[in-house]
Amino acid sequence: MSVTSYNAQFGSKQEQLARNGYVHQSKKMSKDQYEKFLNSPAMQTQMQFDDACAAKTSSRDKIRMKTDKTFKPSDSDWAATKTHNFNVRIDYYRVLGVDEYETRDNIKKAYRRLSLVYHPDKTAGMDEKTAAEHQSIFIEINNAYLVLGDHPTRRQYDKARDDAAVAEELFGQVSKKKT
Numbered sequence: 001m002s003v004t005s006y007n008a009q010f011g012s013k014q015e016q017l018a019r020n021g022y023v024h025q026s027k028k029m030s031k032d033q034y035e036k037f038l039n040s041p042a043m044q045t046q047m048q049f050d051d052a053c054a055a056k057t058s059s060r061d062k063i064r065m066k067t068d069k070t071f072k073p074s075d076s077d078w079a080a081t082k083t084h085n086f087n088v089r090i091d092y093y094r095v096l097g098v099d100e101y102e103t104r105d106n107i108k109k110a111y112r113r114l115s116l117v118y119h120p121d122k123t124a125g126m127d128e129k130t131a132a133e134h135q136s137i138f139i140e141i142n143n144a145y146l147v148l149g150d151h152p153t154r155r156q157y158d159k160a161r162d163d164a165a166v167a168e169e170l171f172g173q174v175s176k177k178k179t
Helices: 008-020 031-038 041-067 092-096 104-118 128-148 151-171
Strands: none
Touching: 041 151, 092 104, 092 128, 104 128, 128 151
16 A cells, blocks of 8 residues: 655645646747757757658649649648648549649549549449449549649648658658558
């Protein structure tokens, strides 16, 4: 049996935290401490990760500007509201059967072509299992178009995929692919 003693000061501090919430009192780092922090292994690794992600995104944007004349990257793309909450593990390019540098017009054409086949209105006369399968495929196609059909959302999606690829390269983190 363990015996603990009551500490009134501890109880008082707990009561104060319960009433006021936790208030962190931060102290400013000295210049020497800040330099040490920036040169720490964790920060060096973070900077390496950030640089690799930026290089991958920049490279993708340059190639896309060459292949798609309507593509105009902007810093405001990162703050823009997503048209659809995407899943980085899903390859929306593969869902639509297009290349990742495809033009927006070609993405739209691929969406229309696939939606003519898998649209729920086209499932009349099919058995339930096939109709449900077509409906599921149509939802994936629609989600892919919502992500890839909007420039800012597409850039956010591509950056998130680039970040995951760099993390896998640098740290060996393998994301589970959603099938």
